[in-house]
Amino acid sequence: MEHKPREQDLRLGKRMLLGIVSLLVGTAAWLPLAHLLFVPGNDEFRSTEGLSPIADKLAARHLELWTDPGLRRQELDQMRVSNPEWDYMGRTFLVLSLANMCLQAPERKQTYLPVMDLIIEDTEKLLEEGGNLYFLMDYAKHGIFVQEPARSLFIDGELALMIASRRFVEEREYSVPLGERIEEIVTRMTESPFMSCESYPDECWMFCNTVAVAAVKMHDVLDGADHSAFIQDWLATAKERLADLETGLLYSSYTYGGQPLDGPEGSTIWAAAHWLEVVDEDYARDQYERARKELRASLFGFAWAREWPASWKGPPDVDSGPVIPIFEVSAGSSGMAFLGAASFDDDEYYNALATTLMFSGFPLARDGKLKFCASNQVGDAVLLYSAVMGPLWDEVRRRDRARSDR
Amino acid sequence: MSWLRACHKRVHETKGWSPGGFALRAGAILVLYLVAHVAGLRECTSFLSGTMPLGSFGQYLNGFLGIAYVLVYIGAVIVAPILIVAAGVFFLLQRWVMRRRQEAASP
Numbered sequence: 475m476e477h478k479p480r481e482q483d484l485r486l487g488k489r490m491l492l493g494i495v496s497l498l499v500g501t502a503a504w505l506p507l508a509h510l511l512f513v514p515g516n517d518e519f520r521s522t523e524g525l526s527p528i529a530d531k532l533a534a535r536h537l538e539l540w541t542d543p544g545l546r547r548q549e550l551d552q553m554r555v556s557n558p559e560w561d562y563m564g565r566t567f568l569v570l571s572l573a574n575m576c577l578q579a580p581e582r583k584q585t586y587l588p589v590m591d592l593i594i595e596d597t598e599k600l601l602e603e604g605g606n607l608y609f610l611m612d613y614a615k616h617g618i619f620v621q622e623p624a625r626s627l628f629i630d631g632e633l634a635l636m637i638a639s640r641r642f643v644e645e646r647e648y649s650v651p652l653g654e655r656i657e658e659i660v661t662r663m664t665e666s667p668f669m670s671c672e673s674y675p676d677e678c679w680m681f682c683n684t685v686a687v688a689a690v691k692m693h694d695v696l697d698g699a700d701h702s703a704f705i706q707d708w709l710a711t712a713k714e715r716l717a718d719l720e721t722g723l724l725y726s727s728y729t730y731g732g733q734p735l736d737g738p739e740g741s742t743i744w745a746a747a748h749w750l751e752v753v754d755e756d757y758a759r760d761q762y763e764r765a766r767k768e769l770r771a772s773l774f775g776f777a778w779a780r781e782w783p784a785s786w787k788g789p790p791d792v793d794s795g796p797v798i799p800i801f802e803v804s805a806g807s808s809g810m811a812f813l814g815a816a817s818f819d820d821d822e823y824y825n826a827l828a829t830t831l832m833f834s835g836f837p838l839a840r841d842g843k844l845k846f847c848a849s850n851q852v853g854d855a856v857l858l859y860s861a862v863m864g865p866l867w868d869e870v871r872r873r874d875r876a877r878s879d880r
Numbered sequence: 881m882s883w884l885r886a887c888h889k890r891v892h893e894t895k896g897w898s899p900g901g902f903a904l905r906a907g908a909i910l911v912l913y914l915v916a917h918v919a920g921l922r923e924c925t926s927f928l929s930g931t932m933p934l935g936s937f938g939q940y941l942n943g944f945l946g947i948a949y950v951l952v953y954i955g956a957v958i959v960a961p962i963l964i965v966a967a968g969v970f971f972l973l974q975r976w977v978m979r980r981r982q983e984a985a986s987p
Contacts, residue, residue: 484974484977490897492970496899497966500965503965508957511957552931847925
């Protein structure tokens with residue numbers, strides 16, 4: 475009678491050896507394929523043809539937050555515990571997203587413009603009641619602003635950007651006209667030694683200063699003002715005195731006296747390049763390319779961004795988000811990298827970032843609305859903005875060219 | 881419920897270092913993930929962005945459940961597929977080894 479061998483006939487040692495070899499083969503086979511589970515379809519995340527399905531659902535979720543006060547309060551309060559700045563930035567990125575969506579399809583104005591106005595008016599009201607500190611982290615209370623009277627460019631710049639964006643969609647007057655805000659910003663930046671204002675006591679942030687310069691440009695286009703000399707001076711100062719010598723990347727923060735605090739950081743530079751795109755496209759693209767070279771990382775079809783270039787090390791903070799060691803994955807930098815990649819039509823990087831997001835962002839779709847569970851309102855607003863950006867900057871440039879031609 | 885008893889017996893008898901053992905582990909991970917997902921634990925991953933429910937108990941619970949969800953999720957999308965592929969490879973390797981042994985034993 476023939477003896478049929480069974481798996482039990484193999485000794486444990488041999489089975490373990492076969493098992494380990496099998497696991498190695500399985501790992502080598504699966505890891506390069508795993509990203510295929512998460513690659514977004516063509517135009518699923520960002521579409522040049524119209525609103526992508528993901529952007530549509532993200533926007534629906536944000537509109538729900540701004541039409542349901544209870545839900546909004548809950549969402550924003552949870553975020554404010556960690557960082558009140560996120561509440562403010564979430565508003566900015568949502569207004570910018572809605573402006574882009576309106577310009578892309580004017581029929582959406584009816585739905586989106588009231589939400590944009592609601593956000594801006596609510597923000598102005600909160601600033602009137604609570605002052606700048608309402609949206610700043612606690613440490614702002616414990617220091618003294620060098621420039622007097624004390625103001626935060628974080629607040630002034632983003633509010634100006636929100637109002638200017640709204641006016642690019644359709645004109646409307648606000649309690650303090652855009653021109654007054656911009657003149658104050660320009661005066662204060664011009665008076666400062668490095669053409670930069672503080673966001674926190676003795677802390678100038680490149681993110682906020684580039685936002686302010688973009689807002690100045692938008693105001694010029696909207697109201698026929700001319701701050702081109704100011705913009706040129708700012709650019710010259712930034713290039714010569716506010717950039718890291720090794721990488722050529724702009725510092726993310728520095729003192730009022732121009733002393734670098736943080737070196738180049740991903741959580742700043744991707745967005746700074748995007749804001750500068752509307753001011754000096756060549757310089758902005760140069761910053762993006764440098765950031766891509768220094769900070770982009772990828773493995774097995776997933777891409778992410780590091781917070782610091784190899785030549786600069788800093789501690790993880792509220793901007794970088796948690797940094798995963800070895801791979802140096804920074805949540806803050808990776809989120810902002812979406813802005814850079816979208817801004818400079820880097821589809822390869824954008825799609826690889828989106829693949830990583832679909833894997834590690836824990837998307838949750840329900841009733842036609844989408845949120846990324848590992849993110850929060852500001853994170854989702856940044857992603858939405860990256861998915862719809864383009865029309866607003868195109869409109870600024872179009873009107874700027876028309877203005878120059880006259 | 882004889883099928884349940886049969887399943888239990890089969891599971892009990894399956895060796896860890898065997899194709900069946902690998903497949904069983906992959907299945908267990910996928911079932912765990914399914915349970916965590918249906919229970920709505922995906923929302924607890926908000927701890928990754930430092931955004932959690934207000935109140936210290938809520939934060940601890942959210943963090944704990946979030947970490948648990950992340951672990952079973954990684955298990956389901958990375959570990960379980962590796963185990964499934966490995967189970968197939970293990971099965972083929974085992975057959976090959978046993979065939980060689982049988983050939984060596986036959987006169």
